[in-house]
Amino acid sequence: MDFSLTNEQELFQQMIRDFAENEVKPLAAEVDDLERFPIETVEKMAKIGIMGIPIPKQYGGAGGNNLMYAMAVEELSVVCATTGVIVSAHTSLCAAPILENGTEAQKQKYLPKLASGEWVGAFGLTEPNAGTDAAGQQTIAVEDGDNYIINGSKIFITNAEFAHVYVIFAMTDKSKGTRGISAFIIEKDTPGFSIGKKEKKMGIRGSATCELIFENVVIPKENLLGKLHKGFGIAMKTLDGGRIGIAAQALGIAQGAISETVKYVKERKQFGRPISGFQNTQFQLADMNTKTEASRMLVRKAANKKDKKLPYSVDAAMAKLYAAETAMEVTNKAVQLHGGYGYTREYPVERMMRDAKITEIYEGTSEVQRMVISANMLK
Amino acid sequence: MKIVVCIKQVPDTTEIKIDPKTGTLIRDGVPSIMNPDDKSGLEMALQLKDEYGAHVTVITMGPPQAELILREAYAMGVDRAIHLTDRKFAGADTLATSHALAGALRKIDFDLLITGRQAIDGDTAQVGPQIAEHLDLPQVSYLQDLKFDGVKTFTMKRHIEEGYQMLEVDAPCVVTVLSSANKARYMSVGGIVDAYQKEVEVWGFNEIEVDEANLGLKGSPTSVYKAFARGLKPAGELYEVETDEAVGIIIKKLKEKFILN
Known part of the structure; x- marks a missing residue:
């Protein structure tokens, strides 16, 4: 068992982080504020293959795997959850069911256009x-x-x-x-x-x-x-895969909130010292980070099982349930640690807390995930 | 057209800290990156590839982990990658490094050799010009832009203190490029997947054409006398006030520190 990324995965993570930081983050507040679909970001993502990560090369995709795809949704969602879900819905909910259930003619007709990002799904x-x-x-x-x-x-x-x-x-x-x-x-x-x-x-x-x-x-x-x-079977199987994407989105939101909070608590002074010096801050951060890292392990495990063609439905449900609830808890704490400033749109944690909520609802509510997980235990 | 780009793996100096006691770099946890000037030079080569179908080779000299930037270069779109690594190269200063690289370049056919202006770890800007001297090729440093006529002549815009200098130079030649010349493209996802299917050629002393006396520590006339860290100063306080008030603040501060009574 090995929990570390391969060199290839590290290189991929470095690329996605650079892209997210330089191309996605600068638009995040505006996209949220104006309710604007970031079409220019989609075009940029298309150009470098982000719209077709797990699609095989023979259908015009990047020939990557589901783990890379989950890492991409995570890193994009660290800075902008809207961009994360655009990629997730496009890939998991449109390209994937065509790849997994389509006739050869359907795959030839739709996948190259979806994988290249010329078409959005x-x-x-x-x-x-x-x-x-x-x-x-x-x-x-x-x-x-x-x-x-x-x-x-x-x-x-x-x-x-x-x-x-x-x-x-x-x-x-x-x-x-x-x-x-x-x-x-x-x-x-x-x-x-x-x-x-x-x-x-x-x-x-x-x-x-x-x-x-x-x-x-x-x-x-x-x-x-x-x-x-x-x-119905196609829908359920598609949502199993989609949950990896949404779990990754939730994970990214939580990670983004942690990064913002760590930065803030070092700068913000009260009672003559940075609030990072208070044990309450330290303990909150420790809990936030531990749960986020646990979410990451669940997400990667589910993606890895999908890549290995093993049953992953329960793993995806656990990853989504835990990552979504963690995202909600972590962003809530992030706002609390930011105090009054965290409640304003001057700081991104306010947006992150609003973005986190949907991850407990769409592509199967947390209650549905609990149904999937317990049904498997009691069968 | 055949292009070779020399690239170097460097610690990301924007994230580096210096141990105040020993004066040495704290490298733990500092990510390694492709040197920014080199990356800009690589982008220049890839643009020539896009436009004229140039064949692009990258070469780096460094320890085994430097392979990562060669994979990165593959993922950006280069055609060939060579990793120059041998214990005989260890401890090289800029002169010994340029001898080793020139030794490798004698084995490669090219029309244009691109290096970054300088590496962000050493900041010497010496290796590119030294290679040109060893190979007896014309060199143009501090490039901001380069255009190719499609035959054999490059039009170059060179950054100089007073402004820009425009030059026309025929291939083969050596140029050193500024990081501001190009915004490097991102690696593509498919390129990253392919990068690990491709071969990185590993070359040692036996593969290159160079006098061993010019390599490694023996071939390095540079010696470091002392390295030290500049003391850290806390951020100052800035007041934008009228003169009378400013004088009052200064006197108050000096009294606080018991400089004035």
């Missing part, structure tokens, strides 16, 4: 009445000759406004519940398909979270992803 499962209870899908797809006709809507879709390709789910046999759901690939300009209301969110405010609306959207049968009625 999104994923549509959640509906107003189907959140954790994904079986409550009301979007329907009806067979019509060589096509499917899709009607319905999706909400809370990350990247929605700027994506070119969407992996979405719809009922193909309503009588069968989860066994009547199928997955489809939909392109941006398909007639009848439109982007609805953009959400005004607490955190990750630049990630362009919108509704998707389907009004008699006709798509050819070759856009069915995986087998008919097998969409």
Whole structure:
């Protein structure tokens, strides 16, 4: 057993850190403040392969692995959680299910454009009445000759406004519940398909979270992803992978808050000395760092198992549960240690605390993760 | 066109501290990086590769861990990497270093040799010019910009104290480049994955063409008399006030320190 990074991984981490520090961090406050999707960052990430890290070279990807991908989402989220989730949703929720379930023709058609970042990807499962209870899908797809006709809507879709390709789910046999759901690939300009209301969110405010609306959207049968009625399994498996990305995002947010706090407590003086000299500060920092490092180990373990093609569903659930709750706790403490200044937008910990909350909710709430983990223990 | 770029691994001096008692560098935990001037020179070479399809080789002399910057160079897009390492090179000053590098460069065909202006650890700016002298090639130092005519002539913009000097120089030649000349590209993710599949050629004394007497400690006329750290001063206090008030503050401070009664 070896907990250290290889030279290759260290070089990769050095590159991502440089990129995050120089290209992503300077925009983080503005992206949050103006609720602006950082399209220029996406273009820069595309140029150096960040939009296709775990996609094989034969499909135009970088040929890296899931551990590198998780490290990238972590480092990006250290400085900007919006940028972290853009990469995570694009990679884990759109490119990955096409790679894992697509026909050769689908892979050839979509993966090179997604991996190169020419196209941004999104994923549509959640509906107003189907959140954790994904079986409550009301979007329907009806067979019509060589096509499917899709009607319905999706909400809370990350990247929605700027994506070119969407992996979405719809009922193909309503009588069968989860066994009547199928997955489809939909392109941006398909007639009848439109982007609805953009959400005004607490955190990750630049990630362009919108509704998707389907009004008699006709798509050819070759856009069915995986087998008919097998969409629920595809969605669950996709979310298993997505959880590694979100866990990495949460980990990055926690790490970012720690870095900011360490800097602040050395500078901030009260009672004639830096507040880093007080034992309360020291003990809080120790707890923050220990939990964050524990999160990192869980994230890397889950990613490593995925890379080794071992079952990783429970590992991903544990990583996401722990990293998300750690991110919330650590950012809360970071704001507390910053005092009144931490409550203002002059310091990034205020944003980080708002960004952290979503990691306990999306791609499976913490309650869902507990269900996954305990179900495995009690089976 | 064939280009060779000399690069060096250096401690990141922006993060370095000096032990106040011994006057030596505290290297623990200090990351090693590609020297910034060299990285800028490498970017210059890669731009010539993008535009003219130049073949780019990087070479470094250093201990085994210096391999990392050669992998970094591969990940940025170079075609060949050579690691010059041998116990006989150890303890080299700039002259012995330039002899070793020149010995290796005699074995490589090139039209343009690029080095950084100077390394941030030694700050001598000597190695590039010394290599040019050993190889008897024209040299232009302190480059801010370089354009190629696509045949054999380079137009160079050289930074000098009074401003800039423009020169036209034919290949082959040696240039030293400033870090301000280029913003180096990032390594690409795919490039990093590939970098570890590629071969780094390891060359020792036997692979190069040089007189052994010019190498290592024996070939190094430089000796360090003493190294010491400048004492640290705390940050001063700045007052932007009228003269009368300033005089009052100064007198108060001097009294606090018992310089005035």
